[in-house]
Amino acid sequence: MSEPKVIRWGILATGAIAITFTKDLLVDPKVRNVTEIKHTVVAAASSSSKSRASQFLKDTGCPSSAVAYGSYDELVKDDNIDIVYIATPHSHHYQNAMLCLTAGKNVLCEKAFTVNAAQAKALVKLAREKNLFLMEAVWTRYFPASIYVRDIITSGKIGPVTRVFADNSGTFIPPDEPSKTDNDSRMVRMDLAGGPLLDMGIYSLTWVFQCLYTTQSEKDRKPPKVTAAMKKYDVTGSDEMTTIMLEFPRSEENGGTAHGIATTSIRVATKFEGETAGPSVRIQGPKGEIQVWPPCYRPTKTKLLLYDGTIEEKRWLQPGPGVGSGWYNGFSQDKNPEGEGHGMFWEADEAALALVEGRKEGRFENLEESVVIMECMDEVRRQGGLVYDDSIETTEFPHTASAALTKTGDSLMAFFDDTL
Numbered sequence: 001m002s003e004p005k006v007i008r009w010g011i012l013a014t015g016a017i018a019i020t021f022t023k024d025l026l027v028d029p030k031v032r033n034v035t036e037i038k039h040t041v042v043a044a045a046s047s048s049s050k051s052r053a054s055q056f057l058k059d060t061g062c063p064s065s066a067v068a069y070g071s072y073d074e075l076v077k078d079d080n081i082d083i084v085y086i087a088t089p090h091s092h093h094y095q096n097a098m099l100c101l102t103a104g105k106n107v108l109c110e111k112a113f114t115v116n117a118a119q120a121k122a123l124v125k126l127a128r129e130k131n132l133f134l135m136e137a138v139w140t141r142y143f144p145a146s147i148y149v150r151d152i153i154t155s156g157k158i159g160p161v162t163r164v165f166a167d168n169s170g171t172f173i174p175p176d177e178p179s180k181t182d183n184d185s186r187m188v189r190m191d192l193a194g195g196p197l198l199d200m201g202i203y204s205l206t207w208v209f210q211c212l213y214t215t216q217s218e219k220d221r222k223p224p225k226v227t228a229a230m231k232k233y234d235v236t237g238s239d240e241m242t243t244i245m246l247e248f249p250r251s252e253e254n255g256g257t258a259h260g261i262a263t264t265s266i267r268v269a270t271k272f273e274g275e276t277a278g279p280s281v282r283i284q285g286p287k288g289e290i291q292v293w294p295p296c297y298r299p300t301k302t303k304l305l306l307y308d309g310t311i312e313e314k315r316w317l318q319p320g321p322g323v324g325s326g327w328y329n330g331f332s333q334d335k336n337p338e339g340e341g342h343g344m345f346w347e348a349d350e351a352a353l354a355l356v357e358g359r360k361e362g363r364f365e366n367l368e369e370s371v372v373i374m375e376c377m378d379e380v381r382r383q384g385g386l387v388y389d390d391s392i393e394t395t396e397f398p399h400t401a402s403a404a405l406t407k408t409g410d411s412l413m414a415f416f417d418d419t420l
């Protein structure tokens with residue numbers, strides 16, 4: 001057996017998800033039976049300070065040889081990096097990904113891919129021109145649970161999927177004391193392209209799309225008609241609750257038109273604990289349904305129910321050491337059972353395998369689909385009247401005003417950090 005190929009990662013930004021992703025990246029792929037590749041981190045960059053990047057490398061257990069940079073510009077010039085993982089807020093993905101691609105770097109960019117479809121298209125165009133790998137980091141798509149669900153759909157066991165309900169919601173606004181909501185969080189800040197649609201609704205849309213679009217033949221893969229209802233969060237003007245009806249055109253022999261309902265909220269939650277928990281995704285066909293338990297971005301249980309009486313329940317664990325959880329204060333998150341990884345390594349493996357195989361896109365959500373989903377979200381925002389500032393909607397790169405998109409707290413810390 002040949003030695004695994006080592007893929008050298010550069011981490012762009014050092015916030016909450018960068019920590020979780022990097023710890024997962026460093027879990028030996030052998031524990032999940034992946035033998036073709038291994039991951040290593042060769043550098044991390046923080047726009048706050050070099051010392052923050054150094055601390056990040058230490059805290060996440062990266063090799064001592066990994067280099068800390070105090071700016072993203074320096075990171076993308078590092079010749080030792082094979083691929084950059086972008087973990088900034090949505091508002092910054094376009095500028096950061098353009099920076100990486102322009103410098104000739106392959107990119108795995110956190111969700112939501114960009115703020116709008118025009119930005120997503122511009123990234124795809126540049127990646128193709130430069131023959132670089134580019135993938136939206138929708139980790140859920142690469143989970144064994146998602147692969148299992150898509151396989152059931154394509155096997156025809158439940159018949160042509162006709163309807164999908166998907167919910168990804170959480171009580172970010174504390175139910176008992178709404179006035180204690182963290183309005184400085186990127187979840188609701190308009191300058192960071194906040195609101196549950198782009199942050200959490202993307203997962204509801206992911207389930208609708210992977211069941212009604214990804215799994216279809218070329219002939220039946222058509223963008224849906226979109227109708228949306230949006231309630232705004234009166235404090236910041238972001239959305240607070242968004243529900244989307246998607247009508248997918250289909251040939252009659254494939255079951256005819258299919259419906260998707262994707263919803264998200266930061267005032268009410270999808271889940272209740274323990275025995276009272278129910279599915280957050282239901283995928284229905286004429287012969288039965290598949291249910292996926294919350295949180296739907298990190299599915300841990302599925303149930304296949306067929307009208308012939310078959311019931312197949314499965315639990316999905318993420319092998320590896322526990323890496324902790326809780327991306328948000330005030331957000332109820334599943335605690336990671338002891339002895340589990342977080343599940344972000346599946347998408348990292350996919351990106352690494354693509355580099356080894358010379359592929360330029362992810363297998364389970366190609367760039368065309370990422371763009372179609374961004375177009376859907378554009379339409380939802382149009383119907384709901386949710387407009388972000390031109391400085392973050394723009395496709396101009398580099399955008400002169402983007403340097404002015406400042407951080408709260410962090411930037412002051414950085415100032416002291418670098419000055420003292």
Ligand SMILES: NC(=O)C1=CN([C@@H]2O[C@H](COP(=O)(O)OP(=O)(O)OC[C@H]3O[C@@H](n4cnc5c(N)ncnc54)[C@H](OP(=O)(O)O)[C@@H]3O)[C@@H](O)[C@H]2O)C=CC1
Pocket residue numbers: 012013014015016017018045046047048049052087088089090092110111112137139186192199297327405406407408410
């Ligand atoms: N796949 C998943 O499960 C998850 C994905 N995400 C996605 O990851 C991205 C980051 O989220 P998360 O880690 O929670 O966010 P954090 O706020 O914790 O971290 C974002 C980091 O981006 C950098 N940054 C650069 N410019 C700014 C700015 N103007 N304001 C704030 N931060 C800035 C900072 O790093 P530095 O100072 O080092 O440059 C900051 O620490 C989002 O796109 C989100 O949707 C988030 C959570 C879960």
Ligand SMILES: O=C1OC[C@@H](O)[C@H](O)[C@H]1O
Pocket residue numbers: 199200297327331
């Ligand atoms: O991607 C995410 O997944 C988990 C959620 O809690 C978080 O809001 C989101 O950014």
